[in-house]
Amino acid sequence: MVTLAEVARHAGVSASTVSYVLSGKRPISDPTRRRVRASIEQLGYQPHAGARALASSRSRIIALMVPLRTDMYVPVMLEIAVAVATAARAHGYDVLLLTGEEGPSALRRVTGSGLAEAVILMDVQLDDERLPVLRAAGPPAVLVGLPADPAGLSCVDLDFTAAGALCVEHLAGLGHREIAVIGEAPGVYARHTGFAERTLRGLRDRAAGSGVRLLHRPCEGGHDAVAGVLARIFDERPGVGAFVVQNETAIEPLLALLRRTGRAVPEDVSVVAVCADQIAAQASVPLTSVAIPAQELGRRAVDRLVEGLTRPDAEDTSGVELLTPALTVRDSSGPPPPPARPGNPRSAAPPHGARAGSHPPGS
Amino acid sequence: MVTLAEVARHAGVSASTVSYVLSGKRPISDPTRRRVRASIEQLGYQPHAGARALASSRSRIIALMVPLRTDMYVPVMLEIAVAVATAARAHGYDVLLLTGEEGPSALRRVTGSGLAEAVILMDVQLDDERLPVLRAAGPPAVLVGLPADPAGLSCVDLDFTAAGALCVEHLAGLGHREIAVIGEAPGVYARHTGFAERTLRGLRDRAAGSGVRLLHRPCEGGHDAVAGVLARIFDERPGVGAFVVQNETAIEPLLALLRRTGRAVPEDVSVVAVCADQIAAQASVPLTSVAIPAQELGRRAVDRLVEGLTRPDAEDTSGVELLTPALTVRDSSGPPPPPARPGNPRSAAPPHGARAGSHPPGS
DNA sequence: AGTCACCGTCGAAGCGATTCGAATCGACTC
């Protein structure tokens, strides 16, 4: 392995000079710098990470803690993780992957050993057990998500409340007055995961303000679960004309079930989703949706962290940053069908018909 | 920050003694060890990662390179990544997250700087540009996936050839003689991603050996693409009675389209998938499937790596390890329908019928 | 011409562990 000293000898300067060429912390004359650069290139020198971390007490590593349970929002999680890694590299940092399994102690470990300078936490619970650790010995940290009490913490998240409001607004604007919400699995609410509850609040508040009736049902993933929930919804509220879905695994089952029961989307029923753009666009009916800006979330988290790391004077990096949601109109939302009139049997409850289609699809 | 020296002073021993207590590389008397342990505990000592890496030239970090494009197999990717992180921790290693973006140079960087001791590569192409780097200056590495020429490399993967064979075997055993394969996006084959081609080979070989006609069609994700592919398949081979799907985004669209065209699964058409178990189980028809053992893959990769790292004498850690696939029978596969006879209009081409269903689902 | 800044570079002192040879202390052998 090539060391700083060898580079120095090769370039005919002292080790410290090479170091300063690399860090730019002191002025080095142009010819010298050129010479050193050439030697570095020629010898293929790479500074030793450990030695560097030891001497400077800066590891240039950010720890990223992803939840262990991969039962939720998986594509978004990975997208955020990749965005974090990419953004971190752009700032010269590397990313250490931590799973939730070790819990709060993992934070102490990587932080206390100087392995990581800072941490990014994903999938934050309203009352997260990792927060006390952060507030106490607090390594610099950014949460992706919003806990119940964000005081003193730095958080980035989508404004899910606004996202919920946006959905209702869109549907109400089209004329809908009865909306059903198909939510995340009950467990998600039980864990008090912030985004789910905030979305719900946004939905409810805006519904109340717009004279819209709202029905919310948590829902496990999978076809059968969705079928059950859907049946109950139509049972309780036969007049429901629009759905808001915040559960990636419920989307296709929902669309399939609507189709099978003869409800056309968007002619008979509108559907709006809160999910990754790609999923919305690829659904069997391209869905009007509020996207979860995974890339942006990851990038912002890193940017905030790095800013706090490089300028420790500006202590005001804490605080909550909520990204403004955007609703993309696709093919799944439209005005409610006209009220039932003679000769038009299909309004709230579509007609019963045979179940089978005939020719091959697309023909 | 607490240092080794402070612990030593507190325990009344020398620094080296503390070090040996920690590493166990030399015998330490019981009372001393106890005393040192107590001091460590009391002071909350944590060894400095950088210093340790410098002195021992072992960073206890494994780099994990995930592909940048997150357009494929996302859930599996994340599951493997998490499994790798978990397994690595069990061996006392941490995991550094690298994206494919930086390409081969990222390998040189983390490896040359001593940041990571070894690497795990995911999403390996048949002719991967990262392989030369590995073969040349070769840091210890394990590939998850199988390149064209695995000579001198350590690889772990599912035996996709066997997986393909297993699918055909299962369907042929049920009596099917015409099978259509809905594959990954054309781009995946164009990139020569090993697993896709190997699965295909397994399918074809076994089909040839079992007197089964096979039709393979790559397929983009999303409803429309699947519709097009499906139409072409039925056009060319009206007698197709079974599908093998290796494309997570095509599964639900396929099921939906089959339903819509009046083909019941498994009565009229059988479907077998190669995908994550969870997806197969949660599909609108629980799918008979060959699972991709993500956890196992991640764990094996780490185990191999750690073994090679701790016992450098046994140089035989290279070589290919293919996990044996297992087929789980669920609800989507069954014998083909009896040949058409008078009064039974539905055989290869189901009857044309009205499109709408009537009552709410589940009622 | 002498002094003062200042620029560019050097030398040396750490950073906090690991590791190897050597020292210490009883116990035991001859």
Place this chain on the structure above:
DNA sequence: GAGTCGATTCGAATCGCTTCGACGGTGACT
């Protein structure tokens, strides 16, 4: 009773880099 051996523990060197104070030289200013 001196020498030896084994079990422990200590001291010092080392890993490769950063950083701070110091030093020589040049140009400006008086």
